[in-house]
Amino acid sequence: MAQLLLYEDPRALAAYLGGAALLDPELAGAACACFQEGRGGGLLFVDREVELPEDRSGGTRVVRAAFDSKSNQIGWGRGKSRQTVEAGEPRELAQVVPPIPWEKLPSAGELLYLVQPGQPFANLITQHLELGLDDLRFAPVQTSAGERILVEVPQPSWFLLERWLEDHPEQAQVFRRLQGSLGARDIYVEWGYRHPLEAWLRDPSGEGVILLVDRSGRHQTIERGQLEDVGRVLDLDPTAFPTEELVPAPAPERVSVSLRLLDRTTPADPELWILPVDDRHRLETLLTETPEEELKNLLVACVEQGGERLFCVREVLTGRAARLLPLGKRTYAPVTGLPDLLVPCGQTIAPPLSTERYARAFGTRADVLTVLDEVPGDPPGRISLVRVPKGSFRGVETIVDFVFDGAARDLEQAVLATPFDLGRFAEEDLVPARVKKKEKAPKKQPKPTPPKPEDGLAKPKKDGLLAKLMKPFTRAVPSEPKSGERKGKGDQAPDPRREEVLALQREITLGSPKPNHWLRLGALLRELGDAVESLRGLENGVWDLRDEQADTALGELEDLLGPPQDSGSGDTEELYRRAFAYRPEVSAKAGDADSYRRATEEIYSLLRDQEDRLRKKSRWLLWRIVLRETGDAIEGERQREAILSDLVLRGLEEREVPPFVRRLLLDHFGQRAATGSGANEALGFLSSAETFVGNLPHPAVQAESLSHVGWALAELGQGERAGQLGQRAVQLADSKAGAPPHLAWRAQAVARVGAVQERVQGRDQGRAAFTRALRTLSSELAENPSPKSTEGTRARKALVQWFAIVSEAWGGERSQDALLRQAFSLVLGLPVTVRSNVLVGARPHLETLGLGDECRGQLYELLEDRRLDEARQLCQEMNSASSAYHNATDAFRTHVQNVMTALGESQGGQGLTVPEAEQVRDMLRGDADLVDEFAIEPFLQALRALPQDPWATTKDVADRFVAQGRLYEARLLRIAALRRLAELGDRTQGPDHLEQNLAEAWTQEGEKGKLRIRLVTRLVALVPAFGLRERGLKILREVQETVRQRVQDDVYCRNEVLMATTLAAAQLGDSRASFELVEQAAHTALQDFREGQGQRTRHLLFETLDECVRGAAELGESRRGLNLVNEVIQAAEAALANSPAGDLGRYFYCGTLIHCGQAALRLGDNDTAAATFADVLQHSQSLSPFDQKDLLLQAARTAGELEGAQRYRLAAQV
Known part of the structure; x- marks a missing residue:
């Protein structure tokens, strides 16, 4: 019997096949016959090896059917329900399924x-x-x-x-x-x-x-x-047109052009609103429905036109977003290029003229807004003009002076209903006692707080909704654990609650989950002490409930969590407590507008500060609790849009999915469901890697390597095999053999085994291994406190890896975990220079684990004066005792720059705060020794945060450096300002500054031209950042021509500039001109290489050829690109043939071959790529051990960028 897939309509079929093909990538090539009945139909898979997954959506179903290949008849069902249809000839599924x-x-x-x-x-x-x-x-x-x-x-x-x-x-x-x-x-x-x-x-x-x-x-x-x-x-022959030469004539008479207003297809965003004084209720509505930060961006003027009083409202900062304020239909937008000339949003001026002509025609002035309107009647489009002095505009809060006499009592109601700080709006005579508070329906009496059990864990009430939905899950569970699952310690009987937890997790993941499953799971995990996952389960249960049930469940969740425990933000549980506490707090202060406003601002600020680290469901439920009291529709819509856009941009993040879901899915569907195509190749490669590990020389290295293989197997769903390798890795880590002992590597191995146990056996099953590894590292750090100690350095690197391993295993926020806190306190005890290295390396992992704020605080503390003094002293001590640093200044500068950069990149790259940015700016401005090429990034982060114009801010610092004779440092900071202008899309002054600074960079002296090249290459990289196409190509051609003319420059300088122009040309986009630039750079590099026979460093030019073949692949020019790739391959092969063994250049020639193989793959020539990779590995045997190691690392990284069988073939060869 073959498998028959029946579907109701094409969309149901498409949805099913899209998911099924992820589980079985070979499904698209399976042979099948099809038939159609109305909008639905069926697909019969002739290939009996195809196994289709079950679909629970209801749009499709899979049945067994018989197929007669001679008549193409399909039959299914039995007895009276049997059906027979005629199908078409079997073809591949991809050809049968229509778009x-x-x-x-x-x-x-x-x-x-x-x-x-x-x-x-x-x-x-x-x-x-x-x-x-x-x-x-x-x-x-x-x-x-x-x-x-x-x-x-x-x-x-x-x-x-x-x-x-x-x-x-x-x-x-x-x-x-x-x-x-x-x-x-x-x-x-x-x-x-x-x-x-x-x-x-x-x-x-x-x-x-x-x-x-x-x-x-x-x-x-x-x-x-x-x-x-x-x-x-195209026939563009100019001789085909009749030609007549014109002679000069007397000047013509002046031409009268009537300017008029025409309707435009898409209305512009308004920046000015005009409404009569009788419509003041619209302004009152604006006050009650607009957030305070947006109100501060509005100015208002009261003017008269023909005896009628009017209100004019405009923005302070324009162009931030489309405005839909409830201020009537008379809305105006500025003419492009003339911010002081405004026309109705739905109209534009005709005929189209330059801004200078418009300005002259309407007599615009900088201190006046010139507003155009259409005069009713015939002919249409006639213009009337009014002028509004800018000096008449005041802050929107002064609107009280205009409307108070006509709507005092209504205004008091508006003030009381507004949960924002209205500044001068809160007049002394507008006190809450003068306005009777709107009566509401009586609320239910709050339910008494449930008693706490002896173990301190809150239990739901017996008669509550949560209690009913949390009733014990009665699905039968196996009496004996499956093979591979651990039993309890000793002879103790397993905890029945854990058995029920496992059964619930299986039902939720593989069955038909219901809200009561999630709620019961949350209750059990709370009893077992897992507060984080307990809350996640309760959230999911509440999320699936609707209307009154959801509100009731939230109320009982409030009773379950209890009152706030401290004044800080705390973890997610504490956020829920604070959100629940907000409602009774403002109810108790009914009629006190100031208290209401303060409480609302506090809870809004608290939730906004924590939004980035919250799961999407947590974020929405918390805001739902608060907005249910405030009724703030604007904030509700903002949160909805933010969550939906985050879902579209990032999809479902790993932290959104409970860890047990991934574990059970891997166990259930095996390695193909986990990785799709290439799983068999991956398992084969890991088997070879396991054999390779056995040949490593030291048990510590063997243990660490074997633990990584075990982790990869666990990720592929091979839990039993992963557990076995984990046990072997622990045995090797416990071995006394090997000298020196390399305890840090052994600790890394044990930690990775803990991650394997977490992935295979379940949450917290690897805690013992994590604890043991941390104890080893703590001991090593205590015995080797000096920054110069080799074993201490290894232990500090291993501590960073410990955080990385734990974050991968836990995959979510665990900021209150005692073990994690212990590890973080270990970091804080390190010397400041070492502490910065660990914090910088562990930062992304600490953020995943919920310690991002603490990490950021510690980084900021390292920039305080006392910490900087400690760091400077340590750098001086290391300089006197070691040659690892060029000098103490270089070491201190590197320390400061690393801290600054990490501070700006922390918390998902949210950037510096204004005080942090001011400190970074002031530190760099006050000490030019802190500025080198690596100072560009932290200074750029400061410019992003500072409200001032980036070029003006940079000019202030750069002029100070120029006065000190530090031209190079000044030019470096200008590069940061140019990058900021490019980010802001400034195509007015940015490109001009770029060309000017590029011209100045060619005059830079010092370090045999290397300073000049560092400036030029960084400026060239900004050409595509400004979106310059034709102008950018012209700049790049001029730079390449300058390189060809400067024959006095050495190979290093020429190579660096050629690489930069090639990369920039590739980034300018797919065009013949871009490819010609790339091609020209390659030919220049090849010519320089051939002509530089006597130069020892001519092999550096192959770095330019690396960028050229990468650029050719990027531009997608298949034919010309492959020609260039083959030309470079021939040059590299010839250079290898003509260079003796041990020549340093052989490393560069082999590296170029790797890049050529990558480019050939991207351009569709798999045979050339395979042959090139084989040549590289053959030539690598003639390199020195260090060069061979680096080359093999390059090949391994290349393998990681490939897909399918190509990836594992190259990895196995390496």
Whole structure:
């Protein structure tokens, strides 16, 4: 019997196959026959080896069916319910399944028009040229419908696309190009549709062959031939036009042009509102519904027009976001380039003129707002003009002076209803006692707090909703543990609560979870002392409840957690307590507007500060509790949009998923579900790695390496095998053999085994191993406190790894864990220079574990004067006793820069606070010795946080350095300012500053030209950052020409600049001009290499060739790119053939071959890539041991960037 997949409609089929193909990547190639009945139908898998997963969504179902291959008859069911249908001939699933209409537009990408020859082709080309889109290529092809012309459009016009789809569907078909992990593919799907198995469609074999999939599911392979530039078919001969030479004539009479207002298709965002004084209720609404920080951004003026009093409201800082304030229909937006000239948001000035002409025509002035309006009547569009002095605008709080006389009592109500600080709005005579508080329906009496049991754990009440939903889970559990599961200690009977926890976890993960399952799980985990996962379970249970049940469950969760325990923010549990406490707090202070405002500001600030570390469900439930009391619809909408956008951008993060879900899924579905394609290759490679570990020379190294293999197996779902390797790793770590003992490596091995136990056996099962490893590291650090100690250095590095391992194993916030606190206190006891290294290295792992705020606080403390004095003293002591540093100044500068950079990158890169940024700026401004190339990043982070103009801020510091004769340091900081201008999208002053600083950089002296090159290369890298295309290409050509002319520069300098221009050209985007720059850089490097026979460092030029082949792959020029790659391969092979064994250059030539192999893979030439990798590994045997090790590391990293069998083949060779 074969498997028959029945589906209700195409979307249900697409959803099912998309998930099934993740579990079985070979499914797309399985043979199947299909039939259709209405919108539904069925797929019969002729290949009996295919096993389809069960679907619980209801849109599909899998049944067993018989298939007659002669008549193509499919039959299923028994007796009267048996059905028989006739199906089509069996084909691959990917060809049987038709595309379905997409749910949303894809990201912008390359399009392909398949257009009829003749006039339709001419019309398509002409319309693109009229829009300035001339980067088109074409090729005639033969299709089943006759002769057609392929037109490749790299940067499509959506306007033309919609026009052709609507007006000329019979003349052209439009296809979008699919993108894969290695770039653009040779598969195109018809516009408006997506294929359910896009990722599993096979690219056509053969050069120049493309696959077109139309909406009906028909697959066409077409040889597109050589694409040619559209200029080949354009007739632009100037002699074909009648020509007449014009002679000068007298000056013409002045032309009168009538300016008018025309409607625009898309209204602009308003920045000025005008409303009559009778509409003051709109202003009152604004006060009650707009957050305080947005109110501060508004100014108001009271003016008169024709005897009528008007209010004018405008923004202080404009252009931040679209404004939808409830201030009526008279809204105005500035004319582009003229911020003081405003027109109605739905209109624009005609005819379009330059801003200078508009300014002269309307007489704009800097101290006055000139507002245009349309005069009613015929002809339409006539303009009336009013001027509003800017000096008449005041803060929005002064609106009280304008409306108080007509709405005093209403205004008092508005003040009381506003939970924000209104500054001067809170007049002394507007006290709460003068306004009667709006009566509400009587609230239910608060339920008495449940008594605490003796163990101190809160229990739900017996008659509450949570108690009913938390009743014991009665699903049968095995009486005996499965093989591979650990029994209890000694002969103790297993805790029945843990047995019930395991059963609930299996039901939630693999069964049909219900809210009571989550709530019962949360209650049991709370009894067992796991507060973090208990709260997660309770959250999930409450999340799935609706309406009154959810509100009731939240109320009983409040009783379960109890009152706040301290005044700090604490963990997530404490946040819930504070949120629950907010409601009775403001109820007790009813009528006291100041208290209400303070309490609201406090809880809002607390929740906003913790948003980044909270799970999405926690964040929404906490805000729901607070907003249920405040009724703040604006904040509710803001939170909803923020959570949805975070879900779209980041997806479901690992911290959102309980650890037991991943563990049980891996156990249930095995390695294929965990990793998809390549799992068998991965397991084979790990088997070889296990054998390789046995040949390592020291038991400590063996133990650590074996523990990593065990972790990889655990990630692949091979729990039993991973546990066995973990036991072997512990035995090796316990071995007394090996000298020196390398206790730090042994501790890392034990910690990694603990992570394996957490992944395989469950939460907290690796705690004993983590504790043991930390104890070993603590002892090592105590015995080797000196920063110069080798064993102490290894222990400190191992401590960073300990945090990394624990964060991977726990995968979530555990900030209150005693073991984690003990490890963090160990860090704080280290000398300040060493402490900074550990904090910088462990920072991302500490943030994952919930210690991000503490880590940030410690980093900031290291910049205090007393800590800086300690660091400077330690650096001087190390300089006098060791040659590891160039001098104490270099060591101290590195310490400070590392702390500054880590501070700005902490907490997910949220950046410095203003006080932190001011301290960084002041430290760098006060000591030029702290500034080198690595100071650019911390100074850039300071510029991001400071409110002042970045270029003005930098000029202040740079001018001080110039006065001290420190030109190089001043120019480095200007590079940071240029990077900030690029981030802000400043294309006005930014590009001009860039060219000016580039010209100055060529004059920099010192260190035999190396200072000059460090400036030039960093400035060249900013060319694509400003989005400069034509101007950027011109700058890069000039830089390359300067390099060719400066023959006096050594190889190092020329190589560095050529590399920088190549990288920048590749980043400017896919164009012939960009590729020509890359190609020119490669030819210059090859020429310099051939002409530099006597130079010892000429091999450095192969670093430029590395960037050139990488750029060729990045630009996606398949034919020309492969030609360049092959040219570089030949040069590297020739250099290897002509260099003796032991020559330093052989390392660089081999490294270039690795990059050529990568580029060949990305450009689709797998054979060249495989041959190149084989050559590299063969040549590596002639290198010195150190060079061979570095080269093999490069090859290993390259393997990690590959996919599927290619990854493990190269890794096994390494």
